Amino acid sequence: MGLEKLHPFDAGKWGKVISFLKEEKLLSDGMLVEAREASEEDLLVVHTRRYLNELKWSFAVATITEIPPVIFLPNFLVQRKVLKPLRIQTGGTIMGNGHERDFMGDQRVYIMDVYNRHIYPGDRFAKQAIRRKVELEWGTEDDEYLDKVERNLKRALQEHPPDVMVYNAGTDILEGDRLGGLSISPQGIVKRDELVFRVARRCQVPILMVTSGGYQKRTARIIADSILNLYDLGLIGPESASISAQNSDTPMLL
Numbered sequence: 001m002g003l004e005k006l007h008p009f010d011a012g013k014w015g016k017v018i019s020f021l022k023e024e025k026l027l028s029d030g031m032l033v034e035a036r037e038a039s040e041e042d043l044l045v046v047h048t049r050r051y052l053n054e055l056k057w058s059f060a061v062a063t064i065t066e067i068p069p070v071i072f073l074p075n076f077l078v079q080r081k082v083l084k085p086l087r088i089q090t091g092g093t094i095m096g097n098g099h100e101r102d103f104m105g106d107q108r109v110y111i112m113d114v115y116n117r118h119i120y121p122g123d124r125f126a127k128q129a130i131r132r133k134v135e136l137e138w139g140t141e142d143d144e145y146l147d148k149v150e151r152n153l154k155r156a157l158q159e160h161p162p163d164v165m166v167y168n169a170g171t172d173i174l175e176g177d178r179l180g181g182l183s184i185s186p187q188g189i190v191k192r193d194e195l196v197f198r199v200a201r202r203c204q205v206p207i208l209m210v211t212s213g214g215y216q217k218r219t220a221r222i223i224a225d226s227i228l229n230l231y232d233l234g235l236i237g238p239e240s241a242s243i244s245a246q247n248s249d250t251p252m253l254l
Contacts (some may be wrong), residue, residue: 013220014211020224026231038087046102056085077169100129110160113147115182116140132156138181142188145173158202165200165207169193171214171222179215186218190226197235 010016021027043052054060058078062070070078100123103109110131117135127133132151136145170181171189177190192207200207210221231237 009213010217010219013214013223014231016220017211017223017227020221023229024224024228026228037084039072043087055079058174079156100126104129108216110156110162112152112202114145114152114154119179119181131160136182141183142191145184146188146191147193149192149198153196153199157199157205161203162205165205167196167200167209168212169196169209169226170212171216171219171224172212174214174216174219174222177215186222186225189222190229193226194233194235197230201235 018027018032040045040052043123055064056075058073058075059071061075061078061082062068065082067082073082100111100113103111104126110134112128112134113130114134115136119137132152132155134146134148169192171186173178173182173192174180174189175183175185197207197209214223227236
């Protein structure tokens with residue numbers, strides 16, 4: 001319906017990333033897995049019944065999606081055109097308070113979070129779940145950011161050697177992002193992803209990367225360039241997957 005154009009988030013970002021990677025011959029249709037729509041049972045794993053019932057009201061959906069015109073649509077249309085696509089998609093600089101609340105008190109999970117300390121969500125309760133907080137100031141630039149990411153990641157892996165690392169590689173750190181408030185260049189984002197994968201390789205930790213937030217149209221190209229860089233460096237790809245199966249030390253990317 002084009003309603004996604006009314007939100008600052010580029011909802012077509014992941015499709016664009018795939019297109020860029022196809023153009024570079026890194027991906028083909030046969031390598032892609034089509035997502036299935038989440039069932040009500042799936043949704044109840046992470047949401048309450050009360051929350052799902054609220055979605056039957058267009059006003060609630062307009063508030064949650066931050067797209068005010070949705071309030072004027074009949075709910076059957078909201079279900080079909082707004083919520084169904086969201087049940088197929090999967091979901092930086094913004095604090096990850098959702099998963100932090102989910103894993104509150106779970107000592108098996110070590111959370112390191114690097115975020116702008118001045119912006120949304122400012123969830124003090126969720127911060128209790130962060131084992132290593134790296135709080136940044138407005139306008140933090142490449143050198144300071146990359147130094148803090150690398151130093152703290154190495155310390156985190158020393159404190160809690162993991163079985164697997166889930167890397168939330170948001171691009172809302174990009175300079176010009178009005179919500180993120182940092183000043184990281186495109187090259188800084190590519191370098192960040194590279195150093196995280198290198199540290200994981202050095203520590204022999206399997207890594208799963210998710211591309212997460214980023215609110216500018218140009219982030220898709222940056223994500224694609226970063227993935228291509230990781231591939232060119234041998235940090236992801238078929239050879240890496242083979243090594244991973246033998247030694248469990250090399251990353252896979254999703």
